[in-house]
Amino acid sequence: MLLCDIGNTSYHFLKDTLDYKESVQSFDPSTLQERVFYICVNPHAKELVKDLENWIDLSGHVEISRYYETMGIDRVFACEAISDGVILDAGSAITVDRVRDGSFEGGFIYPGVQAMAQTYKNISPVLDYSFNFELDLDKMPKNSRDAISYGYLKTLYNEVMEQNMELFLTGGDAQMFAKIFPHAKIDKTLIFKGMKKIMKKAKLC
Amino acid sequence: MLLCDIGNTSYHFLKDTLDYKESVQSFDPSTLQERVFYICVNPHAKELVKDLENWIDLSGHVEISRYYETMGIDRVFACEAISDGVILDAGSAITVDRVRDGSFEGGFIYPGVQAMAQTYKNISPVLDYSFNFELDLDKMPKNSRDAISYGYLKTLYNEVMEQNMELFLTGGDAQMFAKIFPHAKIDKTLIFKGMKKIMKKAKLC
Numbered sequence: 001m002l003l004c005d006i007g008n009t010s011y012h013f014l015k016d017t018l019d020y021k022e023s024v025q026s027f028d029p030s031t032l033q034e035r036v037f038y039i040c041v042n043p044h045a046k047e048l049v050k051d052l053e054n055w056i057d058l059s060g061h062v063e064i065s066r067y068y069e070t071m072g073i074d075r076v077f078a079c080e081a082i083s084d085g086v087i088l089d090a091g092s093a094i095t096v097d098r099v100r101d102g103s104f105e106g107g108f109i110y111p112g113v114q115a116m117a118q119t120y121k122n123i124s125p126v127l128d129y130s131f132n133f134e135l136d137l138d139k140m141p142k143n144s145r146d147a148i149s150y151g152y153l154k155t156l157y158n159e160v161m162e163q164n165m166e167l168f169l170t171g172g173d174a175q176m177f178a179k180i181f182p183h184a185k186i187d188k189t190l191i192f193k194g195m196k197k198i199m200k201k202a203k204l205c
Numbered sequence: 206m207l208l209c210d211i212g213n214t215s216y217h218f219l220k221d222t223l224d225y226k227e228s229v230q231s232f233d234p235s236t237l238q239e240r241v242f243y244i245c246v247n248p249h250a251k252e253l254v255k256d257l258e259n260w261i262d263l264s265g266h267v268e269i270s271r272y273y274e275t276m277g278i279d280r281v282f283a284c285e286a287i288s289d290g291v292i293l294d295a296g297s298a299i300t301v302d303r304v305r306d307g308s309f310e311g312g313f314i315y316p317g318v319q320a321m322a323q324t325y326k327n328i329s330p331v332l333d334y335s336f337n338f339e340l341d342l343d344k345m346p347k348n349s350r351d352a353i354s355y356g357y358l359k360t361l362y363n364e365v366m367e368q369n370m371e372l373f374l375t376g377g378d379a380q381m382f383a384k385i386f387p388h389a390k391i392d393k394t395l396i397f398k399g400m401k402k403i404m405k406k407a408k409l410c
Contacts, residue, residue, distance in 0.1 A: 008328070008329060041329075043330075067347075068347045068348055068349075070331065070348065070349040071349070092328050092329075093325075093328045093329070093332070094356075095352075096356075098345050105345055106344065106345025106346050106347050107345055107346065107352060108345065108346055108351075108352045108353070108355040108356040108359070109325070109332065109349075109352045109353045109356045110356040110357075110360065111321075111324045111325065111328065111356075112328065115324050115327060115328050116316070116324065118324070118327075119316045119320050119321065119323070119324045120298075120314070120316065122320060122323075123213070123297050123298045123316065123317065123320050124213060124246075124297075124298070126275065127298070127314065139311065140303050140310055140311025140312055140313065141311050141312065141313055142272075142273045142309075142311045143273055143275065144273075144275040144276070144314075146313075147276075147300075147312060147313045147314045148313070148314045150313040151299075151301075151313040151314045151315040151316075152315075154313070154364055155315065155360035155361055155363065155364045156360055158360065158363040158364055158367065159359055159360045159363055162363065
């Protein structure tokens with residue numbers, strides 16, 4: 001049995017305790033014979049898997065009224081994995097969601113590292129820097145690289161810290177954000193934990 | 206006598222008390238006969254004006270050691286205009302700079318409204334919304350439009366408010382940001398004030 005979280009850039013699989021990724025651009029889901037329980041935010045990939053009998057969509061098994069209609073299903077399943085805390089999922093977008101006593105209290109969407117670096121570069125070629133995750137968040141910057149790094153990271157940092165709850169980091173760039181959130185718990189398989197919980201409730205495993 | 210602040214998208218002129226803009230794409234600076242005192246962050250426009258005798262670059266008259274080498278000259282001149290406060294200049298980029306007792310204390314760069322909307326849209330077509338400047342900044346969102354608006358605006362809001370100083374809004378989108386910073390002072394001619402101050406010091410007027 002495989003679990004799969006299909007995102008905008010990759011198929012993220014979990015087999016037993018091993019997780020691995022395949023690119024959405026090159027991977028053909030019909031090549032898999034075994035049963036795959038999945039969630040999917042990618043409209044193109046959704047088309048590819050929806051008629052494959054061994055690919056089972058878990059999205060219908062969650063009590064969606066506890067969230068909101070257009071909320072990404074990956075965020076929903078990450079929230080299902082915890083009962084209290086803030087989840088920062090750092091992928092092509094960064095989503096930050098708050099859960100208290102098992103209830104979703106809302107969340108917001110922020111650009112991912114790559115998207116935001118591209119944004120600064122598009123505004124002006126003089127802003128073409130990689131972000132400095134080691135910057136001093138307590139000090140207003142006096143150089144260009146730190147000025148964009150602070151703009152991207154400190155603003156996010158303030159809002160996350162203001163929640164004053166345990167912080168869970170997940171997604172492909174979780175490790176990077178651990179540099180500015182050293183107290184956080186990194187869990188790259190958080191969404192899979194949510195999927196397993198829902199599968200148990202639905203008696204699918 | 207004309208003053209001109211040349212940005213990434215427009216030539217912003219001040220004649221007496223009237224300010225107006227010309228597009229950098231279509232305006233030809235050689236068509237002007239009168240003296241123009243200018244600053245410029247746009248490399249292309251810089252090439253066009255640098256050999257025109259009636260266009261006088263003010264950047265050399267500021268004490269640049271009080272700032273940092275790669276800092277946009279428009280930010281420098283805005284800082285020169287005030288002695289205490291935070292300046293939020295909302296253009297194609299948003300710059301936020303802190304000045305205390307006439308000294309620049311640092312600042313950061315954040316994407317402008319248009320650039321950031323494009324960023325969300327590029328990440329996924331389902332994030333293609335205009336920002337809601339009326340959103341409740343005290344409440345974690347439960348819909349997609351507010352989730353990106355909060356990601357963009359609340360994060361910036363927190364950091365600006367944390368400075369706990371008088372706030373000056375300038376730039377093309379100043380009016381929009383006044384919705385989330387109702388206590389701020391809007392001054393679309395702040396950079397021109399800095400230019401006039403420098404011109405007085407340099408005895409150019």
